[in-house]
Amino acid sequence: xxxxxxxGFVLFVLGLSFYLGAKTRTSSGYYAAGGQIHWGVxxxxxxxxxxxxxxxxxxxxxxxxxxxxxxxxxxxxxxxxIVALFVVAEPLKRMGKYTFTDAVDAxxxxxxxxxxxxxxxxxxxxxxLIPQMVGAGVLVTPLLGLPHHxxxxxxxxxxxxxxxxxxxxxxxxxxxxxGALLIVFSTVLVVSVCTRGFSTRPDQxxxxxxxxxxxxxxxxxxxxxxxxxxxxxVLEVQENKAAHASFARLSKDGAETWWLVEDKDGVIxxxxxxxxxxxxxxxxxxxxxxxxxxxxxxxVSNIELFKGQEMAPQGRVSPxxxxxxxxxxxxxxxxxxxxxxTDQDGNKxxxxxxxxxxxxxLMRPGLxxxxxxxxxxxxxxxxxxxxxxxxxxxxxxxxxxxxxxxxPAAARKSTIVAIAGIxxxxxxxxxxxxxxxxxxxxxxxxxxxxxxxxxxSFGTTLFAVISAIAFATVLxxxxxxxxxxxxxxxxxxxxxxxxIKMSDQQxxxxxxxxxxxxxxxxxxxxxIFKGVNVTFLVGLxxxxxxxxxxxxxxxxxxxxxxxxKGIAASIFxxxxxxxxxxxxxxxLYKLYGLDPTTAPIPFSNPGIISIPLSxxxxxxxxxxxxxxxxxxxxxxxx
Amino acid sequence: MLHEPASSGGTDPAAAFKMRLxxxxxxxxxxxxxxxxxxxxxSPLSMEKVVFAGxxxxxxxxxxxxxxxxxxxxxxxxxxxxxxxxxxxxxxxGGES
Numbered sequence: 001x002x003x004x005x006x007x008g009f010v011l012f013v014l015g016l017s018f019y020l021g022a023k024t025r026t027s028s029g030y031y032a033a034g035g036q037i038h039w040g041v042x043x044x045x046x047x048x049x050x051x052x053x054x055x056x057x058x059x060x061x062x063x064x065x066x067x068x069x070x071x072x073x074x075x076x077x078x079x080x081x082i083v084a085l086f087v088v089a090e091p092l093k094r095m096g097k098y099t100f101t102d103a104v105d106a107x108x109x110x111x112x113x114x115x116x117x118x119x120x121x122x123x124x125x126x127x128x129l130i131p132q133m134v135g136a137g138v139l140v141t142p143l144l145g146l147p148h149h150x151x152x153x154x155x156x157x158x159x160x161x162x163x164x165x166x167x168x169x170x171x172x173x174x175x176x177x178x179g180a181l182l183i184v185f186s187t188v189l190v191v192s193v194c195t196r197g198f199s200t201r202p203d204q205x206x207x208x209x210x211x212x213x214x215x216x217x218x219x220x221x222x223x224x225x226x227x228x229x230x231x232x233x234v235l236e237v238q239e240n241k242a243a244h245a246s247f248a249r250l251s252k253d254g255a256e257t258w259w260l261v262e263d264k265d266g267v268i269x270x271x272x273x274x275x276x277x278x279x280x281x282x283x284x285x286x287x288x289x290x291x292x293x294x295x296x297x298x299x300v301s302n303i304e305l306f307k308g309q310e311m312a313p314q315g316r317v318s319p320x321x322x323x324x325x326x327x328x329x330x331x332x333x334x335x336x337x338x339x340x341x342t343d344q345d346g347n348k349x350x351x352x353x354x355x356x357x358x359x360x361x362l363m364r365p366g367l368x369x370x371x372x373x374x375x376x377x378x379x380x381x382x383x384x385x386x387x388x389x390x391x392x393x394x395x396x397x398x399x400x401x402x403x404x405x406x407x408p409a410a411a412r413k414s415t416i417v418a419i420a421g422i423x424x425x426x427x428x429x430x431x432x433x434x435x436x437x438x439x440x441x442x443x444x445x446x447x448x449x450x451x452x453x454x455x456x457s458f459g460t461t462l463f464a465v466i467s468a469i470a471f472a473t474v475l476x477x478x479x480x481x482x483x484x485x486x487x488x489x490x491x492x493x494x495x496x497x498x499x500i501k502m503s504d505q506q507x508x509x510x511x512x513x514x515x516x517x518x519x520x521x522x523x524x525x526x527x528i529f530k531g532v533n534v535t536f537l538v539g540l541x542x543x544x545x546x547x548x549x550x551x552x553x554x555x556x557x558x559x560x561x562x563x564x565k566g567i568a569a570s571i572f573x574x575x576x577x578x579x580x581x582x583x584x585x586x587x588l589y590k591l592y593g594l595d596p597t598t599a600p601i602p603f604s605n606p607g608i609i610s611i612p613l614s615x616x617x618x619x620x621x622x623x624x625x626x627x628x629x630x631x632x633x634x635x636x637x638x
Numbered sequence: 639m640l641h642e643p644a645s646s647g648g649t650d651p652a653a654a655f656k657m658r659l660x661x662x663x664x665x666x667x668x669x670x671x672x673x674x675x676x677x678x679x680x681s682p683l684s685m686e687k688v689v690f691a692g693x694x695x696x697x698x699x700x701x702x703x704x705x706x707x708x709x710x711x712x713x714x715x716x717x718x719x720x721x722x723x724x725x726x727x728x729x730x731x732g733g734e735s
Contacts, residue, residue: 324692
């Protein structure tokens, strides 16, 4: 059934694209759907465009692993729409034609702006594309049983077809469909979570027996460690600095397993973990036995104590009741973390180990973003919140949706519909994430699958529908990104910057060829970045967008002294500074496999430096290059 | 030669009013959003205090930020529509970029 629903959806989307493709005969139709989309449809399509894999897969996964800190992304992403509505929507609609570049260049007709804005559009779109493609790979494995790279290739091929057939017209209707379905079925999922209620021994509705993790009493420390229960042999003990914990490798009946060493006031206890081992000769082991379909990492995460009680009350719970119980200081949740180490035989080990967190800490910021930490950690938090707030109104694939409606009032109304739909969905993410956290459905190796796996615990039908929607989520957003990026190449660079003379048909063809090339690039990047949390990656794309594009848009609208050179310099400064800070940040060092403490930049979110820097450069360069004398008078008159 | 808009909406006599109103409402939301960030940094423990219907301050503040965005959006739209109706047919107000 899963495959049937999935294939049915894909065929419908492709059919729609070919139908609309037959009607799309002009470049205006291709890049802006002829500017005739109804504001209500455009508003939901905005939601479909914006609620990407990062929102559905990434935020739910992050809430399921670090609680409220994941919800900060929901708050920041929604707040960004305020900037879009109050500052950007109507003026942008009045100024632009097909792309972000058209809008910022409307007053100047400057080659520098065209080049800078087109490059910025391309970079932001590619940064945003990576997590979507990673999300596609993540989805296809449990859905169709295919490896990650096939998911990425499949999405790439479908999206290229959607975009190359009818451009913005087909993209709009795919996004509308996906946005509406996502909101409706996320509501169904949240109602299901509340109806099931709490359990300290979640068994996925009786489908997966609850696994009781063992603990062993031990004596001694380090190499002297010995298990009290007979039959266990300690092979090695390792202190792991990254996890601030020690792990012991034990052997019993020929099977080797890893255990977390806990020392409470001199009482040593070993807690059972899960471990994935890659041996030197290439074999893969899970929890001491060869990895196979039957021997995979167990799904995890549950309530250990419900308001101090070992048993939770049976039956449904209200939405507020769920949040209140989760935030109770006496509710304890068993979350899972992971760390990497190398055993004494040279095998690579990833240990997944439990940690108990009280509800009051879980339901406020602090587990991921250290708001109680050092000034630098606080600085990082402010930087993230700033980039999320200012990034939305600077995303090229969102901005181009303002050109698909007939007038500025429709642009405003569609933004309000988007705020309603997106805001409601983001409230649902808190319930879906917490639902995944307490229902024992989490894959400890990949947080991105929280929402679909939660749906699977309620039955195959909901899983099939949610997975198909999640896949559509990727399709909708990737389509929008590829339209934006292909517009930057074909319209901004070829047509306007290089002044290559093309007929209307040739412009459309150039857009389609660009879509194909960018789609192929997205496929390659999606395979390379496998396994990285998609919300984290999108957060970085927001920082680049907010740094490169927003200062140009704001100053263009609100400061008459802005010059073309100021805008171009600001965009380039935003791109270089934000990317530079990201590339040398601790989070990226972790991704490279390097020690994050050796990263030259001590924080991971660049916005708080790169956004003001971009504003300052725009002001300084504009002041230095402002027209004087007759040129200024002519400019004033214009 | 400049690049013309995708579709011409004609002149908008209410444009300057809408821009001024938008900036004020944006500033108001910035204040609310900024206070959320500030409380998290200055008094993180206060975010776990139960303030309404068993919910802690972090949850209520988060929902309020989302809800307030929609309320502001609806007020802004109502004000813009009223002004657009009032000025329909009038020449454009000065000051629009």
